[in-house]
Amino acid sequence: xxxxxxxxxxxxxxxxxxxxxxxxxxxxxxxxxxxxxxxxxxxxxxxxxxxxxxxxxxxxxxxxxxxxxxxxxxxxxxxxxxxxxxxxxxxxxxxxxxxxxxxxxxxxxxxxxxxxxxxxxxxxxxxxxxxxxxxxxxxxxxxxxxxxxxxxxxxxxxxxxxxxxxxxxxxxxxxxxxxxxxxxxxxxxxxxxxxxxxxxxxxxxxxxxxxxxxxxxxxxxxxxxxxxxxxxxxxxxxxxxxxxxxxxxxxxxxxxxxxxxxxxxxxx
Numbered sequence: 001x002x003x004x005x006x007x008x009x010x011x012x013x014x015x016x017x018x019x020x021x022x023x024x025x026x027x028x029x030x031x032x033x034x035x036x037x038x039x040x041x042x043x044x045x046x047x048x049x050x051x052x053x054x055x056x057x058x059x060x061x062x063x064x065x066x067x068x069x070x071x072x073x074x075x076x077x078x079x080x081x082x083x084x085x086x087x088x089x090x091x092x093x094x095x096x097x098x099x100x101x102x103x104x105x106x107x108x109x110x111x112x113x114x115x116x117x118x119x120x121x122x123x124x125x126x127x128x129x130x131x132x133x134x135x136x137x138x139x140x141x142x143x144x145x146x147x148x149x150x151x152x153x154x155x156x157x158x159x160x161x162x163x164x165x166x167x168x169x170x171x172x173x174x175x176x177x178x179x180x181x182x183x184x185x186x187x188x189x190x191x192x193x194x195x196x197x198x199x200x201x202x203x204x205x206x207x208x209x210x211x212x213x214x215x216x217x218x219x220x221x222x223x224x225x226x227x228x229x230x231x232x233x234x235x236x237x238x239x240x241x242x243x244x245x246x247x248x249x250x251x252x253x254x255x256x257x258x259x260x261x262x263x264x265x266x267x268x
Contacts (some may be wrong), residue, residue: 002047003041003044006038006041006043007038007040011028016045017048019120020045020049020052020120020122021048021051021052021151022051022151023052023118023120023121023151023153024120024121025120025121025130025242025243025244026104026121026150026243027086027122032123033111033123034125035044035058035245037076037124039107039161042107042111042124043216045111046110046111046114049118049120050079050113050114051189052150052152053077053079053117053119053120053146053151054075054150055147055149055150056074057125058070058073058135062173064131065111074157074158074161074162074187075147075158078160082113083110083117084140086113086117086137086140087106087110088117090108090109090138090234091106093107093134094134094253095097095110095134095227098129098130108124112124112125112138112165113137113141114241115244115246116141117141117144117145118148118152119142119145119146119153119154119242121242121243123239123244126247127233127244127246128246130246135229135246136234138244139236140230142154142240143155143240144156144160145234152243153240153242154240154268158188159206163200163203165184165205166195166200166203169182170172211240213239213267214235214239215262217235217238217264218231220257220260221248221260221261224254224255224256224257229246230246230248232249233246233248234246234249235264237267238260239268240268241265
């Protein structure tokens with residue numbers, strides 16, 4: 001209904017709402033969401049992408065109206081930091097030069113940040129003319145990815161939050177007496193989850209393995225004749241199951257590139 005009110009046709013609305021909620025990113029148009037060049041359609045898509053990227057438990061808590069539990073969730077705090085930060089970086093470094101109209105520059109900055117972090121893969125513009133800073137920001141967002149227990153891909157915001165918190169805990173332990181007993185915790189929904197050292201090690205091993213596979217995929221893409229920037233972007237999109245492209249993935253791409261990305265998507 002929101003898509004229809006924003007000006008999208010019934011067939012397109014039905015297809016795009018499925019692709020947004022499931023963070024799939026497929027479109028009925030070659031230009032994707034950019035086909036409409038509509039602030040309303042982009043705004044609806046942003047809301048749907050964020051909902052689709054939420055941890056199912058977190059989404060349930062929000063729908064139940066338990067806003068305090070929702071707001072103290074670690075993943076929500078990660079999103080509250082990364083979405084404005086990513087949009088600001090892209091706005092400062094990329095969009096004003098490519099899109100002189102202020103409104104368009106802001107829309108592109110916000111939309112591309114959300115679609116990368118939620119690993120949805122919708123797009124409103126191509127990235128071939130983006131500078132290194134903007135591409136690097138999207139790579140970081142795609143690698144972090146969406147919420148745990150959601151259809152989004154990536155390392156997952158909960159793991160990133162846990163590693164950030166563990167770093168703070170280690171600094172805190174350095175300042176405390178040696179025999180002090182601490183109980184680090186994070187909030188998942190309205191559940192206060194105490195985090196053991198074993199859990200942190202498990203998370204660290206997962207992230208290390210993720211980057212090991214990422215490095216291998218980037219090597220294959222770069223060895224197939226692509227630049228390192230394009231290879232970093234494209235395999236981050238594959239492994240995090242995003243679907244954005246900087247122009248590497250084409251019907252005529254070398255077999256090694258397509259097989260590496262296929263394996264990356266499957267592992268992701």
